[in-house]
Amino acid sequence: xxxxxxxxAMRCMLVRDLTLAVRRLSDVLTTLFFFVIVVSLFPxxxxxxxxxxxxxxxxxxWVAALLASMLALGRLYxxxxxxxxxxxxxxxxxPLSLLVLAKVAAHWLISGAPLVVLAxxxxxxxxxxxxxxxxxCWSLLLGTPVMSLIGAxxxxxxxxxxxxxxxxxxxxxxxxxxxLIFGAGAVEAGMSGLGADAHLSLLGALLLLALCCAPWxxxxxxxxxxE
Amino acid sequence: MSGINxxxxxxxxxxxxxxxxxxxxCGGITVIxxxxxxxxxxxxxxxxxxxxxxxxxxxxxVPAAWMSMCIYVVMAGYAALGLIFxxxxxxxxxxxxxxxxxxxxxxxxxxxxxxxxxxxxAWWVWDARLTSELILLFLYIGxxxxxxxxxxxxxxxRASALLALVGVVNVPIIYFSVKWWNTLHQGASIRFDAAPTxxxxxxxxxxxxxxxxxxxxxxxxxxxxxxxxLERERHTDWVAETLEQGK
Numbered sequence: 001x002x003x004x005x006x007x008x009a010m011r012c013m014l015v016r017d018l019t020l021a022v023r024r025l026s027d028v029l030t031t032l033f034f035f036v037i038v039v040s041l042f043p044x045x046x047x048x049x050x051x052x053x054x055x056x057x058x059x060x061x062w063v064a065a066l067l068a069s070m071l072a073l074g075r076l077y078x079x080x081x082x083x084x085x086x087x088x089x090x091x092x093x094x095p096l097s098l099l100v101l102a103k104v105a106a107h108w109l110i111s112g113a114p115l116v117v118l119a120x121x122x123x124x125x126x127x128x129x130x131x132x133x134x135x136x137c138w139s140l141l142l143g144t145p146v147m148s149l150i151g152a153x154x155x156x157x158x159x160x161x162x163x164x165x166x167x168x169x170x171x172x173x174x175x176x177x178x179x180l181i182f183g184a185g186a187v188e189a190g191m192s193g194l195g196a197d198a199h200l201s202l203l204g205a206l207l208l209l210a211l212c213c214a215p216w217x218x219x220x221x222x223x224x225x226x227e
Numbered sequence: 228m229s230g231i232n233x234x235x236x237x238x239x240x241x242x243x244x245x246x247x248x249x250x251x252x253c254g255g256i257t258v259i260x261x262x263x264x265x266x267x268x269x270x271x272x273x274x275x276x277x278x279x280x281x282x283x284x285x286x287x288x289v290p291a292a293w294m295s296m297c298i299y300v301v302m303a304g305y306a307a308l309g310l311i312f313x314x315x316x317x318x319x320x321x322x323x324x325x326x327x328x329x330x331x332x333x334x335x336x337x338x339x340x341x342x343x344x345x346x347x348x349a350w351w352v353w354d355a356r357l358t359s360e361l362i363l364l365f366l367y368i369g370x371x372x373x374x375x376x377x378x379x380x381x382x383x384x385r386a387s388a389l390l391a392l393v394g395v396v397n398v399p400i401i402y403f404s405v406k407w408w409n410t411l412h413q414g415a416s417i418r419f420d421a422a423p424t425x426x427x428x429x430x431x432x433x434x435x436x437x438x439x440x441x442x443x444x445x446x447x448x449x450x451x452x453x454x455x456x457l458e459r460e461r462h463t464d465w466v467a468e469t470l471e472q473g474k
Contacts, residue, residue, distance in 0.1 A: 153393055157386045161376050170372055171390060174365040175397050178404035185408060206400070217393055224385045 009094040010102040017106030020079070027075060031111050032118060035068040039122045050127040057126035058187035061136060062143075064122075065115045066176055069144055072111035073151040073172070074165050076103065077222075081159055090226055097219040104145075104152045104215065112144035128191075135190040135200075142203040143183040149214035150175050156221035179206060237314050239456045240465045246449040253446040260439035268432035281345045284338050285429070290437040292335040292356075294444065295363060296398075298328035302370075303395035306388035316452075318384035319459065321391060322374060323451035327444050329367035335360055355406040362401050366394045380459055 004012065021028055042060045043053055053060075080086040089099050119140050120133040128136065154172035158164040186199030236242045268286035275282040302324040309317035339357060340350045351357065370387050377383035460466050 153389075157373060157390060158376075163376060167372060167376055170365075171369045174362050174369060174401070175393065177362060178397070178400050181404045181408040202404075213396070217389065221386065221389050224382060224389060227382070 004094075006094045006098055009092065010098055013099055013102035014106045017103055018109060021106070021110040028110050028114065031068050031072045032114050034071055035064050035115055035118060036122065038064040038067060040125070043126070054127040057123055057128045058132070058136065058184045058191070060126065061119055061122055062140075062180055062184040062187075065119065065140060065144065066147060066173075066180055068115060069112055069147045070151060070169055070172055070176070072107070073155045073168055075111075076107050076152060076155045077159055086222070087226060090223065095219075096222065097215040100152060100156075100218045100222065101211075101215040104148050104218075107152075108145050108148040112148050115144055116140045128187075132187055132191045135196045136187050138200055139183040139186040139196070139203060142200060142207055143179045146179050146203070146207050146210045147176055149210040149218075150179075152218040153214055153221055156218045156225055159222070159225040179203070182206065237316055239316050239319070239460055240463070242316055243453060243456050243469065246453050250446055250449050250453075253442050253449065257439055257442040257446055260435055260442055264432050264435035264439050267428060267435060272428045272432050273426055278346060281342065284342045286432050286436050288335060288338040288342060289433055290440045291331045291338065292360065293437060294440045295328055295332035295335050295360065298324055298331060298444065299363065299366070299391075299398065300395060302328060303391045306391040309384060310388050310392070315459070316456075318388060319452050319455045320448065321388060322384060323448045323455055324444075325367055325371050325374070326451070327447050329364060329371065331440070331444075332360060332364040332367060336364065355402075355408075359402045359405045362405070363398070366398075370394070 039060060042056070046052060046056070077086060080089070090096060092099065116137055119136055123133045123136050151168070151172050154168045154175075157171065158168045161167060182199045182202045186196040186203065189199055190196035236245055264286060268283055272283070272286075274280055302321050305317045305321040305324065308314060309321060336357070339360070343352065344350050370390055373390055374383045374387040377386060457466055457470075
Protein backbone atom coordinates (compact mmCIF):
# COMPACT_ATOMS: atom_id res chain seq x y z
CA UNK A 1 0.00 0.00 0.00
CA UNK A 2 1.32 3.40 -0.91
CA UNK A 3 1.70 5.80 2.01
CA UNK A 4 0.55 9.35 1.44
CA UNK A 5 2.88 12.09 2.60
CA UNK A 6 1.71 14.86 4.91
CA UNK A 7 1.39 17.40 2.12
CA UNK A 8 -0.49 14.93 -0.03
CA ALA A 9 -2.89 14.21 2.80
CA MET A 10 -3.43 17.91 3.38
CA ARG A 11 -4.19 18.42 -0.31
CA CYS A 12 -6.60 15.47 -0.25
CA MET A 13 -8.36 16.92 2.75
CA LEU A 14 -8.64 20.35 1.13
CA VAL A 15 -9.96 19.00 -2.18
CA ARG A 16 -12.38 16.67 -0.43
CA ASP A 17 -13.85 19.41 1.77
CA LEU A 18 -14.14 21.80 -1.17
CA THR A 19 -15.84 19.14 -3.30
CA LEU A 20 -18.31 18.37 -0.53
CA ALA A 21 -19.08 22.07 -0.15
CA VAL A 22 -19.63 22.53 -3.89
CA ARG A 23 -22.04 19.59 -3.90
CA ARG A 24 -24.02 21.22 -1.12
CA LEU A 25 -23.94 24.79 -2.29
CA SER A 26 -27.00 25.86 -0.28
CA ASP A 27 -24.98 25.63 2.96
CA VAL A 28 -22.45 28.10 1.61
CA LEU A 29 -25.12 30.46 0.35
CA THR A 30 -26.94 30.45 3.70
CA THR A 31 -23.94 32.07 5.39
CA LEU A 32 -23.64 34.65 2.63
CA PHE A 33 -27.30 35.58 2.77
CA PHE A 34 -27.07 35.84 6.53
CA PHE A 35 -24.22 38.33 6.07
CA VAL A 36 -26.23 40.38 3.57
CA ILE A 37 -29.39 40.36 5.68
CA VAL A 38 -27.64 41.40 8.90
CA VAL A 39 -25.97 44.34 7.17
CA SER A 40 -29.19 45.44 5.49
CA LEU A 41 -31.03 45.37 8.81
CA PHE A 42 -28.93 48.26 10.10
CA PRO A 43 -30.28 50.97 7.76
CA UNK A 44 -33.77 49.78 8.69
CA UNK A 45 -32.98 50.04 12.38
CA UNK A 46 -30.83 53.17 12.41
CA UNK A 47 -32.54 55.14 9.66
CA UNK A 48 -31.63 55.85 6.02
CA UNK A 49 -29.36 58.86 6.72
CA UNK A 50 -26.20 58.08 4.72
CA UNK A 51 -23.96 60.23 6.93
CA UNK A 52 -24.86 58.18 10.00
CA UNK A 53 -24.58 54.94 8.05
CA UNK A 54 -21.20 55.89 6.63
CA UNK A 55 -19.79 56.52 10.09
CA UNK A 56 -20.94 53.16 11.46
CA UNK A 57 -20.36 51.18 8.24
CA UNK A 58 -16.92 49.66 9.08
CA UNK A 59 -18.17 48.37 12.40
CA UNK A 60 -21.43 47.08 10.97
CA UNK A 61 -19.82 45.18 8.11
CA TRP A 62 -17.17 43.76 10.43
CA VAL A 63 -19.62 42.63 13.11
CA ALA A 64 -21.83 41.03 10.45
CA ALA A 65 -18.81 39.22 8.96
CA LEU A 66 -17.82 38.05 12.42
CA LEU A 67 -21.30 36.67 13.13
CA ALA A 68 -21.50 35.03 9.71
CA SER A 69 -18.16 33.29 10.11
CA MET A 70 -19.17 32.16 13.60
CA LEU A 71 -22.44 30.79 12.24
CA ALA A 72 -20.53 28.72 9.70
CA LEU A 73 -18.38 27.05 12.37
CA GLY A 74 -21.03 24.40 13.05
CA ARG A 75 -20.30 22.85 9.65
CA LEU A 76 -16.55 22.59 10.20
CA TYR A 77 -16.53 19.16 11.83
CA UNK A 78 -20.16 18.12 12.26
CA UNK A 79 -20.60 15.93 9.15
CA UNK A 80 -17.19 14.31 9.67
CA UNK A 81 -18.08 13.71 13.28
CA UNK A 82 -21.39 12.09 12.38
CA UNK A 83 -20.08 9.74 9.69
CA UNK A 84 -16.91 8.71 11.55
CA UNK A 85 -14.39 10.44 9.25
CA UNK A 86 -13.06 12.39 12.18
CA UNK A 87 -12.08 9.22 14.04
CA UNK A 88 -10.13 8.09 10.96
CA UNK A 89 -8.32 11.44 10.92
CA UNK A 90 -7.38 10.98 14.57
CA UNK A 91 -5.72 7.62 13.89
CA UNK A 92 -4.13 8.76 10.61
CA UNK A 93 -0.31 8.69 10.53
CA UNK A 94 -0.14 12.35 9.46
CA PRO A 95 -0.06 14.99 12.22
CA LEU A 96 -3.63 15.91 13.16
CA SER A 97 -2.82 19.61 13.51
CA LEU A 98 -1.84 19.85 9.84
CA LEU A 99 -4.94 17.98 8.73
CA VAL A 100 -6.98 20.40 10.82
CA LEU A 101 -5.13 23.27 9.14
CA ALA A 102 -6.19 21.90 5.74
CA LYS A 103 -9.79 21.62 6.95
CA VAL A 104 -9.69 25.19 8.24
CA ALA A 105 -8.26 26.40 4.93
CA ALA A 106 -11.10 24.72 3.06
CA HIS A 107 -13.60 26.14 5.51
CA TRP A 108 -12.19 29.63 5.02
CA LEU A 109 -12.34 29.30 1.22
CA ILE A 110 -15.99 28.27 1.52
CA SER A 111 -17.26 30.65 4.18
CA GLY A 112 -14.64 33.38 4.66
CA ALA A 113 -13.47 34.27 1.16
CA PRO A 114 -17.02 34.92 -0.17
CA LEU A 115 -17.49 37.43 2.66
CA VAL A 116 -14.39 39.30 1.50
CA VAL A 117 -15.76 39.41 -2.05
CA LEU A 118 -19.21 40.51 -0.98
CA ALA A 119 -18.14 43.10 1.61
CA UNK A 120 -17.37 45.98 -0.83
CA UNK A 121 -20.87 45.73 -2.24
CA UNK A 122 -22.40 46.01 1.22
CA UNK A 123 -19.98 48.80 2.13
CA UNK A 124 -21.18 50.68 -0.95
CA UNK A 125 -24.79 50.27 0.17
CA UNK A 126 -23.81 51.96 3.42
CA UNK A 127 -22.17 54.83 1.56
CA UNK A 128 -18.50 54.04 2.16
CA UNK A 129 -15.99 55.82 -0.14
CA UNK A 130 -14.03 53.76 -2.68
CA UNK A 131 -10.64 53.74 -0.97
CA UNK A 132 -12.26 52.69 2.31
CA UNK A 133 -13.81 49.74 0.47
CA UNK A 134 -10.34 48.65 -0.56
CA UNK A 135 -9.11 48.83 3.05
CA UNK A 136 -12.21 46.91 4.12
CA CYS A 137 -11.33 44.11 1.70
CA TRP A 138 -7.73 43.95 2.92
CA SER A 139 -8.75 43.91 6.57
CA LEU A 140 -11.31 41.15 5.97
CA LEU A 141 -8.81 39.20 3.91
CA LEU A 142 -6.42 39.19 6.88
CA GLY A 143 -9.08 38.93 9.58
CA THR A 144 -11.47 36.21 8.41
CA PRO A 145 -8.76 33.46 8.38
CA VAL A 146 -7.93 34.38 12.01
CA MET A 147 -11.59 33.94 12.88
CA SER A 148 -11.74 30.58 11.11
CA LEU A 149 -8.62 29.44 12.98
CA ILE A 150 -9.83 30.54 16.43
CA GLY A 151 -13.27 29.16 15.63
CA ALA A 152 -11.74 25.77 14.81
CA UNK A 153 -10.65 25.49 18.46
CA UNK A 154 -14.08 26.48 19.78
CA UNK A 155 -15.90 24.15 17.37
CA UNK A 156 -13.62 21.26 18.36
CA UNK A 157 -14.26 21.85 22.07
CA UNK A 158 -18.06 21.88 21.65
CA UNK A 159 -18.21 18.90 19.28
CA UNK A 160 -21.35 16.84 19.83
CA UNK A 161 -22.55 18.78 22.87
CA UNK A 162 -26.08 19.79 23.74
CA UNK A 163 -26.61 23.34 22.53
CA UNK A 164 -23.12 23.31 21.02
CA UNK A 165 -23.99 26.02 18.51
CA UNK A 166 -24.92 28.55 21.17
CA UNK A 167 -22.04 27.53 23.37
CA UNK A 168 -19.51 28.03 20.59
CA UNK A 169 -20.67 31.65 20.31
CA UNK A 170 -20.04 32.17 24.00
CA UNK A 171 -16.55 30.67 23.80
CA UNK A 172 -15.40 32.19 20.54
CA UNK A 173 -16.85 35.71 20.43
CA UNK A 174 -14.71 37.12 23.30
CA UNK A 175 -11.63 35.75 21.53
CA UNK A 176 -12.68 37.48 18.27
CA UNK A 177 -12.59 40.91 19.91
CA UNK A 178 -8.97 41.82 18.98
CA UNK A 179 -9.65 40.90 15.34
CA LEU A 180 -12.78 43.04 15.34
CA ILE A 181 -10.95 45.98 16.92
CA PHE A 182 -8.07 45.98 14.47
CA GLY A 183 -10.23 45.09 11.46
CA ALA A 184 -12.86 47.76 11.93
CA GLY A 185 -10.15 50.08 13.26
CA ALA A 186 -8.16 49.74 10.03
CA VAL A 187 -11.11 50.89 7.94
CA GLU A 188 -11.96 53.72 10.29
CA ALA A 189 -8.36 54.90 10.47
CA GLY A 190 -8.24 54.81 6.67
CA MET A 191 -11.46 56.83 6.40
CA SER A 192 -10.25 59.46 8.86
CA GLY A 193 -6.98 59.85 6.98
CA LEU A 194 -4.72 58.29 9.61
CA GLY A 195 -3.62 55.43 7.36
CA ALA A 196 -4.58 51.80 7.92
CA ASP A 197 -1.09 50.29 7.76
CA ALA A 198 -0.57 49.92 11.50
CA HIS A 199 -3.88 48.12 11.99
CA LEU A 200 -3.33 45.89 8.99
CA SER A 201 0.14 44.96 10.26
CA LEU A 202 -1.33 44.00 13.62
CA LEU A 203 -3.99 41.91 11.87
CA GLY A 204 -1.21 40.19 9.95
CA ALA A 205 0.60 39.52 13.21
CA LEU A 206 -2.58 38.02 14.69
CA LEU A 207 -2.92 35.84 11.59
CA LEU A 208 0.63 34.52 11.96
CA LEU A 209 0.12 33.84 15.66
CA ALA A 210 -3.17 32.06 14.99
CA LEU A 211 -1.59 30.04 12.17
CA CYS A 212 1.11 28.81 14.56
CA CYS A 213 -1.02 28.08 17.62
CA ALA A 214 -4.63 27.44 16.59
CA PRO A 215 -4.24 24.21 14.53
CA TRP A 216 -2.28 22.69 17.37
CA UNK A 217 -4.87 23.72 19.98
CA UNK A 218 -7.72 22.57 17.74
CA UNK A 219 -6.06 19.17 17.32
CA UNK A 220 -5.68 18.87 21.10
CA UNK A 221 -9.34 19.86 21.53
CA UNK A 222 -10.44 17.25 18.97
CA UNK A 223 -8.53 14.54 20.84
CA UNK A 224 -10.22 15.60 24.09
CA UNK A 225 -13.66 15.62 22.50
CA UNK A 226 -13.27 12.29 20.74
CA GLU A 227 -11.76 10.11 23.46
CA MET B 228 15.62 17.22 49.82
CA SER B 229 14.14 16.03 53.04
CA GLY B 230 12.00 12.97 53.24
CA ILE B 231 8.78 14.88 52.58
CA ASN B 232 6.74 13.49 49.73
CA UNK B 233 5.66 16.66 47.90
CA UNK B 234 3.21 14.78 45.76
CA UNK B 235 1.33 13.32 48.69
CA UNK B 236 -1.27 16.06 48.62
CA UNK B 237 -1.79 15.77 44.87
CA UNK B 238 -4.02 12.82 45.69
CA UNK B 239 -7.63 13.81 46.44
CA UNK B 240 -7.81 11.25 49.27
CA UNK B 241 -5.03 12.93 51.26
CA UNK B 242 -5.88 16.47 50.20
CA UNK B 243 -9.49 16.21 51.38
CA UNK B 244 -8.70 16.12 55.15
CA UNK B 245 -5.91 18.71 54.77
CA UNK B 246 -8.34 21.10 53.05
CA UNK B 247 -10.82 20.46 55.85
CA UNK B 248 -8.25 21.47 58.46
CA UNK B 249 -7.17 24.58 56.51
CA UNK B 250 -10.67 25.97 55.93
CA UNK B 251 -11.34 27.33 59.47
CA UNK B 252 -7.88 28.92 59.65
CA CYS B 253 -8.22 30.66 56.31
CA GLY B 254 -11.76 31.70 57.20
CA GLY B 255 -10.52 33.24 60.45
CA ILE B 256 -7.73 35.09 58.65
CA THR B 257 -10.28 36.41 56.15
CA VAL B 258 -12.49 37.86 58.89
CA ILE B 259 -9.60 39.42 60.82
CA UNK B 260 -7.91 40.93 57.76
CA UNK B 261 -11.20 42.27 56.36
CA UNK B 262 -11.99 43.95 59.67
CA UNK B 263 -8.53 45.51 59.87
CA UNK B 264 -8.57 46.56 56.20
CA UNK B 265 -12.07 48.04 56.36
CA UNK B 266 -11.27 49.84 59.64
CA UNK B 267 -8.16 51.46 58.16
CA UNK B 268 -10.02 52.20 54.95
CA UNK B 269 -13.08 53.79 56.49
CA UNK B 270 -11.74 55.42 59.67
CA UNK B 271 -7.98 55.94 59.43
CA UNK B 272 -7.38 56.80 55.78
CA UNK B 273 -7.77 60.55 55.10
CA UNK B 274 -10.54 61.99 52.96
CA UNK B 275 -9.42 62.54 49.38
CA UNK B 276 -9.31 66.26 48.61
CA UNK B 277 -10.64 65.76 45.08
CA UNK B 278 -13.04 62.88 45.40
CA UNK B 279 -14.32 63.33 48.97
CA UNK B 280 -15.57 60.23 50.75
CA UNK B 281 -16.77 58.45 47.63
CA UNK B 282 -13.26 57.27 46.81
CA UNK B 283 -13.38 54.82 49.74
CA UNK B 284 -14.93 52.20 47.48
CA UNK B 285 -11.38 51.80 46.14
CA UNK B 286 -10.67 49.48 49.08
CA UNK B 287 -13.11 46.95 47.61
CA UNK B 288 -12.84 47.85 43.95
CA VAL B 289 -9.10 47.67 43.32
CA PRO B 290 -8.42 44.45 45.28
CA ALA B 291 -11.41 42.82 43.53
CA ALA B 292 -10.04 43.83 40.13
CA TRP B 293 -6.58 42.49 41.02
CA MET B 294 -8.09 39.24 42.25
CA SER B 295 -10.19 38.80 39.12
CA MET B 296 -7.04 38.81 37.00
CA CYS B 297 -4.86 36.82 39.41
CA ILE B 298 -7.47 34.08 39.74
CA TYR B 299 -7.69 33.67 35.98
CA VAL B 300 -3.94 33.15 35.77
CA VAL B 301 -3.94 30.75 38.74
CA MET B 302 -6.86 28.88 37.17
CA ALA B 303 -5.02 28.58 33.86
CA GLY B 304 -1.96 27.37 35.79
CA TYR B 305 -3.96 24.59 37.42
CA ALA B 306 -5.55 23.80 34.06
CA ALA B 307 -2.08 23.44 32.51
CA LEU B 308 -0.92 21.23 35.40
CA GLY B 309 -3.98 19.06 34.93
CA LEU B 310 -3.44 18.72 31.18
CA ILE B 311 0.30 18.05 31.44
CA PHE B 312 0.50 15.72 34.44
CA UNK B 313 -3.06 14.42 34.23
CA UNK B 314 -3.60 15.06 37.95
CA UNK B 315 -7.22 14.93 38.98
CA UNK B 316 -6.86 17.48 41.78
CA UNK B 317 -5.54 20.26 39.50
CA UNK B 318 -8.61 20.04 37.30
CA UNK B 319 -10.85 20.19 40.36
CA UNK B 320 -8.98 23.27 41.62
CA UNK B 321 -9.45 25.01 38.25
CA UNK B 322 -13.16 24.18 38.36
CA UNK B 323 -13.47 25.51 41.90
CA UNK B 324 -11.60 28.75 41.17
CA UNK B 325 -13.80 29.83 38.25
CA UNK B 326 -16.94 30.93 40.17
CA UNK B 327 -14.89 32.95 42.66
CA UNK B 328 -12.99 34.61 39.82
CA UNK B 329 -16.22 35.46 38.05
CA UNK B 330 -17.64 36.82 41.31
CA UNK B 331 -14.64 39.13 41.81
CA UNK B 332 -14.85 40.30 38.18
CA UNK B 333 -18.51 41.11 38.67
CA UNK B 334 -17.74 42.83 41.99
CA UNK B 335 -15.05 44.95 40.33
CA UNK B 336 -17.46 45.98 37.56
CA UNK B 337 -20.27 46.67 40.02
CA UNK B 338 -18.22 48.77 42.43
CA UNK B 339 -16.67 50.47 39.41
CA UNK B 340 -20.13 51.51 38.25
CA UNK B 341 -21.01 52.76 41.75
CA UNK B 342 -17.76 54.74 41.81
CA UNK B 343 -18.10 55.99 38.27
CA UNK B 344 -21.52 57.58 38.85
CA UNK B 345 -20.36 60.27 41.36
CA UNK B 346 -16.90 60.67 39.75
CA UNK B 347 -17.58 60.65 36.00
CA UNK B 348 -21.34 61.19 36.07
CA ALA B 349 -21.95 57.91 34.27
CA TRP B 350 -22.47 54.34 35.42
CA TRP B 351 -20.44 53.04 32.56
CA VAL B 352 -17.87 54.48 30.17
CA TRP B 353 -16.07 52.51 27.47
CA ASP B 354 -12.76 52.91 29.21
CA ALA B 355 -10.05 50.38 28.30
CA ARG B 356 -9.89 48.89 31.77
CA LEU B 357 -13.66 48.58 32.17
CA THR B 358 -14.01 46.98 28.77
CA SER B 359 -11.26 44.44 29.29
CA GLU B 360 -12.70 43.58 32.70
CA LEU B 361 -16.06 42.96 31.02
CA ILE B 362 -14.40 40.68 28.47
CA LEU B 363 -12.69 38.84 31.33
CA LEU B 364 -16.15 38.19 32.78
CA PHE B 365 -17.21 36.74 29.40
CA LEU B 366 -14.17 34.44 29.45
CA TYR B 367 -15.06 33.18 32.94
CA ILE B 368 -18.66 32.58 31.86
CA GLY B 369 -17.48 30.70 28.77
CA UNK B 370 -15.24 28.50 30.92
CA UNK B 371 -18.06 27.69 33.35
CA UNK B 372 -20.69 27.06 30.69
CA UNK B 373 -18.40 24.76 28.71
CA UNK B 374 -17.78 22.81 31.90
CA UNK B 375 -21.49 22.71 32.70
CA UNK B 376 -22.55 21.44 29.30
CA UNK B 377 -20.28 18.36 29.24
CA UNK B 378 -21.59 15.47 31.30
CA UNK B 379 -18.41 13.39 31.46
CA UNK B 380 -16.36 15.12 34.22
CA UNK B 381 -13.03 14.01 32.72
CA UNK B 382 -13.80 15.44 29.31
CA UNK B 383 -15.35 18.52 30.94
CA UNK B 384 -12.24 19.36 32.90
CA ARG B 385 -9.87 18.68 30.01
CA ALA B 386 -11.91 20.70 27.51
CA SER B 387 -12.32 23.65 29.86
CA ALA B 388 -8.62 23.46 30.77
CA LEU B 389 -7.73 23.87 27.11
CA LEU B 390 -10.15 26.80 26.87
CA ALA B 391 -8.54 28.43 29.92
CA LEU B 392 -5.12 28.11 28.29
CA VAL B 393 -6.35 29.61 25.01
CA GLY B 394 -7.93 32.37 27.10
CA VAL B 395 -4.78 33.15 29.04
CA VAL B 396 -2.81 33.55 25.79
CA ASN B 397 -5.52 35.93 24.61
CA VAL B 398 -5.87 38.02 27.77
CA PRO B 399 -2.82 40.26 27.05
CA ILE B 400 -3.79 40.55 23.38
CA ILE B 401 -7.32 41.56 24.33
CA TYR B 402 -6.03 43.99 26.95
CA PHE B 403 -3.69 45.81 24.57
CA SER B 404 -6.12 45.81 21.66
CA VAL B 405 -8.81 47.32 23.87
CA LYS B 406 -6.33 49.87 25.17
CA TRP B 407 -5.32 50.97 21.67
CA TRP B 408 -8.92 50.91 20.49
CA ASN B 409 -9.82 53.20 23.34
CA THR B 410 -7.05 55.73 22.77
CA LEU B 411 -7.77 55.80 19.03
CA HIS B 412 -11.48 56.26 19.43
CA GLN B 413 -11.81 58.61 22.34
CA GLY B 414 -8.65 60.67 22.47
CA ALA B 415 -7.67 61.37 26.06
CA SER B 416 -10.02 59.26 28.10
CA ILE B 417 -11.09 59.85 31.66
CA ARG B 418 -8.53 58.38 33.96
CA PHE B 419 -9.02 57.67 37.57
CA ASP B 420 -5.45 57.93 38.71
CA ALA B 421 -6.19 61.61 39.25
CA ALA B 422 -4.62 61.81 42.67
CA PRO B 423 -0.88 62.01 42.02
CA THR B 424 0.30 60.21 45.12
CA UNK B 425 -1.50 57.96 47.46
CA UNK B 426 -1.38 58.34 51.22
CA UNK B 427 0.46 55.53 52.96
CA UNK B 428 -2.62 54.56 54.97
CA UNK B 429 -4.68 54.22 51.82
CA UNK B 430 -2.09 51.90 50.35
CA UNK B 431 -1.95 49.88 53.57
CA UNK B 432 -5.71 49.47 53.62
CA UNK B 433 -5.73 48.37 50.00
CA UNK B 434 -2.97 45.81 50.54
CA UNK B 435 -4.63 44.43 53.68
CA UNK B 436 -7.91 44.09 51.78
CA UNK B 437 -6.08 42.29 48.97
CA UNK B 438 -4.67 39.81 51.47
CA UNK B 439 -8.15 39.41 52.95
CA UNK B 440 -9.55 38.66 49.48
CA UNK B 441 -6.79 36.11 48.92
CA UNK B 442 -7.66 34.42 52.21
CA UNK B 443 -11.34 34.50 51.25
CA UNK B 444 -10.55 32.95 47.87
CA UNK B 445 -8.51 30.17 49.45
CA UNK B 446 -11.27 29.46 52.00
CA UNK B 447 -14.06 29.30 49.45
CA UNK B 448 -12.03 27.37 46.91
CA UNK B 449 -11.00 24.77 49.49
CA UNK B 450 -14.62 24.35 50.56
CA UNK B 451 -15.72 24.02 46.95
CA UNK B 452 -12.93 21.62 46.04
CA UNK B 453 -13.88 19.42 48.99
CA UNK B 454 -17.39 18.92 47.67
CA UNK B 455 -16.00 18.53 44.15
CA UNK B 456 -13.72 15.73 45.43
CA LEU B 457 -16.62 13.96 47.15
CA GLU B 458 -18.75 14.24 44.04
CA ARG B 459 -16.17 12.94 41.60
CA GLU B 460 -14.69 10.24 43.87
CA ARG B 461 -18.02 9.04 45.23
CA HIS B 462 -17.43 5.52 43.93
CA THR B 463 -14.23 5.05 45.92
CA ASP B 464 -13.85 3.29 49.26
CA TRP B 465 -12.22 6.19 51.09
CA VAL B 466 -15.15 8.51 50.37
CA ALA B 467 -17.58 5.89 51.70
CA GLU B 468 -15.44 5.53 54.85
CA THR B 469 -15.14 9.31 55.32
CA LEU B 470 -18.85 9.81 54.95
CA GLU B 471 -19.61 6.97 57.37
CA GLN B 472 -17.39 8.54 60.01
CA GLY B 473 -19.25 11.78 59.46
CA LYS B 474 -16.14 13.90 59.02
